[in-house]
Structure formats: structure tokens, C-alpha cells
Amino acid sequence: xxxxxxxxxxxxxxxxxITGRCNLRxxxxxxxxxxxxxxxxxxxxxxxxIIRIARIAVDLGISRIKLTGGEPLVRIDxxxxxxxxxxxxxxxxxxxxxxxxxxxxxxxxxxxxxxxxINISLPTLNAEEYKKLTGGRITDALxxxxxxxxxxxxxxxxxxxxxxxxxEDYVSRMIEFxxxxxxxxxxxxxxxxxxxxxxxxxxxxxxxxxEKQLEKEAERVATRRYMHNRxxxxxxxxxxxxxxxxxxxEFCLNCTRLRVTSDGKLKPxxxxxxxxxxxxxxxxxxxxxxxxxxxxxxxxxxxxxxxTGPRILQD
Numbered sequence: 001x002x003x004x005x006x007x008x009x010x011x012x013x014x015x016x017x018i019t020g021r022c023n024l025r026x027x028x029x030x031x032x033x034x035x036x037x038x039x040x041x042x043x044x045x046x047x048x049x050i051i052r053i054a055r056i057a058v059d060l061g062i063s064r065i066k067l068t069g070g071e072p073l074v075r076i077d078x079x080x081x082x083x084x085x086x087x088x089x090x091x092x093x094x095x096x097x098x099x100x101x102x103x104x105x106x107x108x109x110x111x112x113x114x115x116x117x118i119n120i121s122l123p124t125l126n127a128e129e130y131k132k133l134t135g136g137r138i139t140d141a142l143x144x145x146x147x148x149x150x151x152x153x154x155x156x157x158x159x160x161x162x163x164x165x166x167x168e169d170y171v172s173r174m175i176e177f178x179x180x181x182x183x184x185x186x187x188x189x190x191x192x193x194x195x196x197x198x199x200x201x202x203x204x205x206x207x208x209x210x211e212k213q214l215e216k217e218a219e220r221v222a223t224r225r226y227m228h229n230r231x232x233x234x235x236x237x238x239x240x241x242x243x244x245x246x247x248x249x250e251f252c253l254n255c256t257r258l259r260v261t262s263d264g265k266l267k268p269x270x271x272x273x274x275x276x277x278x279x280x281x282x283x284x285x286x287x288x289x290x291x292x293x294x295x296x297x298x299x300x301x302x303x304x305x306x307x308t309g310p311r312i313l314q315d
Contacts, residue, residue, distance in 0.1 A: 002061040003296075005303040012256040013064045014057045018050055018081060020262040022071040024099050025135040026121070028161055028203065030193040032068055033270040034261045043263050047077045049283055051084035053260055054091075056292045062258075064093040066119075070262060073102040079109050086114015093117065097159070101136050103144030107151045118148050119157040119186070124167045125177060133166070149182055156183040157241075161190060164205040171210055179238040188243045193271065207244055214240055252305035258296075266299035275302045 003011040017032050021044075045053075054065055065085060072078055086094050095117035096110070103120070122141060124130050130138035148156045158181075160167070160174050171187065178185035189207050192200045214233040215221065222232045224241075233240045259267035264280020267273070277299040282291060 003300045005300055007253075007303075007305060009254070009303065010256055011060070011062060011258055011300050011303070013066070014054070014062045014258055014260065015066045015068050016050060016054065016260040017068045017070060017262040018072050018078070019044055019070040019075050021074050022069055022099070023074055023101065023136070024071065026099075026123075027133060027199070028123075028163065028190060028195060030191050030195070030270075031070070032259060032261070033193050033267065033273070034263075035273050043280065045262070045264050045280060047081045047084065049264070049280065050081055052283065053264075053279060053292070054085045055088055056289060056296060057258075058088045058090045060293065060296055061090075063091060065091060065095075067094075067096045069098075071099055071102070072096055073098055073106060079106065079113055082110050082115050083113035095119065097121070098144075099134065099136065099141060100144030100148075101140035104140070104147045107144065107147045107153075111151045111153060116153065117155060117157070118153045119159050120145055120148065121159045121161070122174075123161050123163065124170060125173060126170075129166065133163075145181055145183065155239075156181070157186050158183050159186050159188055161188045162205045162207060162210070163190060163203045165203065168205050175235070175238050175240060178240070184239045184241065186241045186243055191270075207242055211242055214242070255303070255305070258299060258303065266295065268299055268302040269304070277302070 005011065015032065017034060020031070020034065057065070067081070075081070082094065085091065093116055094114050096115055097119040098121070100120035100122070120141065122145070123133055125138070127138045130136065145156060145158070158174070158178055160171070162168055162171065175185055187207055187210055190200065190204045211231070214235070217235050218233040219236060220234040222234070224230050224232060231242050233242070259270070260279070261267050261276070264278065266277040266279050268275055277295050279292060279295050282295065
């Protein structure tokens with residue numbers, strides 16, 4: 001059984017933000033579109049609650065789960081969360097997005113516990129610029145990448161958010177680095193979420209010119225139908241994916257995701273916070289799995305394309 005929303009889009013992927021906390025302070029972070037929480041309103045799900053939510057999702061036909069944050073590796077129980085979700089029958093893929101700075105000592109154990117893929121944010125290879133952008137040390141992130149590749153994650157993806165005036169001329173070097181590390185490079189367009197309007201217009205860079213160049217160099221180009229129809233460029237010695245959600249009808253019309261915020265709400269759309277479904281409060285009030293299933297089904301029906309266009313995903 002696979003749930004479909006009112007537009008015929010299947011629900012295949014769940015992104016669970018297991019914490020709103022982070023050890024870095026990236027100026028461009030969209031925080032999974034979650035509203036910033038004060039210390040008074042913040043409530044972090046327990047590992048048992050996260051695993052239960054994941055189990056309900058998998059029982060409903062969701063086969064792919066990604067753990068996000070914040071920075072998921074700041075949780076001391078992250079290995080147990082991975083193990084609990086990774087053991088769910090029916091789950092085909094468990095992945096994580098991280099800044100990588102805490103990854104090196106955890107990579108082997110997380111992989112053994114069921115984490116199959118990992119996305120590591122890497123906006124630049126320049127140590128000084130990395131420090132300015134994130135407040136962290138690039139050496140920690142690079143060590144995390146090295147250990148992840150060695151540990152057998154397949155693939156390791158490098159998330160490069162392209163920022164005008166900062167790293168826009170560094171894409172070719174990042175492609176070389178992806179080749180050197182045997183990783184996949186994802187070029188990502190800045191989103192107008194949780195950043196100021198001034199920051200967005202100052203730093204937003206369209207990916208048009210990069211796609212044109214990739215088109216020329218690629219031996220093969222593929223489209224990931226169930227990942228927002230994003231394009232994958234297979235270069236002679238590296239693979240590059242392009243993520244372009246901004247004003248992109250293809251991104252929205254081919255969305256197969258639902259999100260869980262770090263404070264336990266089902267979030268049908270990255271761009272919206274006016275249609276959330278609280279699932280953590282019912283869990284803490286002792287609700288049944290049947291009721292949680294109903295809440296998931298209701299949240300799925302709230303999924304609608306934020307950007308509209310001429311074509312809806314069909315079988």
C-alpha cells in the first residue's frame with residue numbers, strides 16, 4: 001500500500017528532524033523549513049517516540065527515511081535511533097544529512113546500525129571561508145567525509161549550496177574534489193526559507209549556467225522521477241546532481257515527501273507552516289497506533305504543490 005495525495009503524488013519519503021540543535025551556525029540554514037523555536041517552546045522527541053513515528057510511516061508504505069536536524073549527530077542517542085529505525089521491516093533506505101564535523105568517530109557504528117547513505121554539507125573547501133560561513137573547522141568535515149567513504153556508505157553526497165559572491169566560482173573545484181573522494185556532488189540553490197529577504201537577494205544564485213556546462217560535459221543525463229524530477233549529470237569522472245526548488249514546478253509537482261519537525265509535527269510542505277499536524281502530543285497522551293495512522297493519512301492529504309504547473313506526477 002502506498003498513500004497518494006489529492007494530486008496523485010505517492011508518499012514514499014519521510015524526513016525526520018531529530019533535533020533542532022546544531023554545533024554550527026550556518027548563515028544560510030533553512031532548518032527544514034521549521035519555524036525557529038524558543039527554549040520555552042522547544043521539545044525534543046525521545047528516541048522511542050522517533051522510532052514509533054518511523055514504524056507507523058513504514059507500515060503505511062513509506063520506504064525511505066532521512067534523518068535531519070539541526071545537526072542529528074549532536075544527539076548522544078543517535079546510534080540507537082538509527083538502529084531502531086534501520087531494523088524496521090519494509091524500510092528500504094535509511095539516510096542522514098549532516099554537516100559532517102562530528103561524523104568521523106560515529107561513521108562506522110552508524111553504518112553497522114543500518115545507515116546506508118549520507119549527505120554532508122560542504123559549501124567550500126577554503127578553511128577561512130568555511131569558518132566564516134559555519135563557525136566550524138573544515139578539517140573536521142573533511143575527516144568525516146573521508147571516514148564515511150571508507151566505511152562503505154553508498155553514496156556519500158556532498159551538498160554544496162551555491163552562494164553568490166562567496167563560492168559561485170568554486171563549482172569546478174568541488175567537482176574535482178568529488179572525483180578525488182569518490183563522492184557525489186549535489187549543487188543546491190538557496191531557498192528563501194528562514195533567511196532574511198536581504199540575505200536571499202544578496203546571495204541567491206541561479207544554477208542555469210552550471211546546468212548548461214554540465215550538459216555539455218556529461219556522458220549521460222538522468223532524471224530522478226521520485227526525487228522532484230531532479231537531473232543527474234554523469235561526467236567522465238564524477239556525478240553531479242542539481243537541486244533547484246526555487247519557483248520550480250517540477251520540484252513541487254513531483255514531491256513524494258512528508259516531514260516530521262523536531263518538535264513532533266507532521267509537515268506536508270517545506271515552504272509552509274500553516275498546515276502542520278501535531279503528532280507528539282497525542283503520543284505523549286497515550287494514543288493508539290490506529291490514531292497515529294489516521295494523523296499520518298490526514299497530513300498526507302494536506303500535501304499540495306506549493307508551485308503549480310501543467311503536469312502532475314502519474315503512474
